[in-house]
Amino acid sequence: MIKNLRVNKNRNNTNGIFSIKDQKFFYKILCLDDYEKELKGYQFIKEAYPVANLIFHGYINNKKNGLLIFEYEKTIEKNRGLLIDIFSSRKSYRVDVEIFDSILDVYKKAFQNSFKRTSSKTSDIFFRDRIKTRLKTYYKKFFFKEIYKLKFKFKKWEIRNIEFKKIIRLLEKFLINKRNEYCVLSQCDPNDLNIGIKPIILDYLGGGYNPIMAEFAILFWYCIAQGNYFSVVYNKNEYTNHSIIIKKIDKVIFDKGKLNHFPNKKRIIFLINYIDKVIDPLIKKMPDNYDWYEDFKNYLAMRIISVFNISKMKAKDKNLSLAYLDIFYNQLKINKTSQLIEVIKNL
Secondary structure, eight states, X not given: OEEEEEEEEOSSEEEEEEEETTEEEEEEEEEHHHHHHHHHHXXXXXXXXXXXXXXXXXXXXXXXXXXXXXXXXXXXXXXXXXXXXXXXXXXXXXXHHHHHHHHHHHHHHHHHHHOEEEOOOGGGGGTTTHIIIIIHHHOOHHHHHHHHHOEEEETTEEEEOXXXXXXXXXXXXXXXXXXXXXXXXXXXXXOTTSEETTTEEOOOTTOEEEEHHHHHHHHHHIIIIIIIIIHHHHOGGGGTTSTHHHHTOOEEEEETTEEEEEOOHHHHHHHHHHIXXXXXXXXXXXXXTOOHHHXXXXXXXXXXXXXXXXXXXXXXXXXXXXXHHHIIIIIOOOOSHHHHHHHHHTO
């Protein structure tokens, strides 16, 4: 009666699908700390977002692990049902935009209803905690010197003399000096494998009140380069059941000191609509003297350098990461979302 249909083992958890008769279920086995975070995150956001139905939660393996069992979402199948499948498909843009709008309406409503200035720690797992676990282990002195000597052209920008060590020092200062920020109730990992087109939101490890610019930075980087390039290249196993994306990977060319990247057009459309409909209305609620871009660029920089170890990447991929880091962290001066949108359109 019970059939194990799929098992995925990764760095953070073991998950999979099993069935009892014809009824499917999705499960996660996590370490205790992550189990408690995910359960708490689920309970935080379930009233504000369409989420999977939690069937069971409890301790297993003599309380060494936690188990979560969700009712399986029937709209999600192989290469179907997630936002990533829309980005990979050949369907018309008109149909895509209709799907985008239904997803963005969920975020707009949830963000508008929960927007407030407060302190938050739930996003630390994607930012502050990675200072110790990733930045301090990934990057050494020789890499700082190597980066400073780099010189190449990326589209219209000249990339040179990147002070990587200084950027890390500024990021540490930004993330360690906790303060009240503009926050929203969110899941804090809005990647295209966690957003179903039903719509439904999956994965609740970072659920709670999160800085709006942290949420924005994560989605922004996925749309610009991570979702259609870096994750596909450096974490291909994650896409076993949504593998069409592998055939749609972004083109990156590095030749004779010139670097070019061609982002997925559908992701750019989604990102621009997200900025217009979800982010911009919240920024307009902030005081005129609040520098939202300062928050955004710090969170974005952290995402660029702390998801994968860029010092271990191929030359063109390392340079692409550094180009975006330098442009958004050092070169751009942004005050309005319309300016950011213009930059995006010209990538």
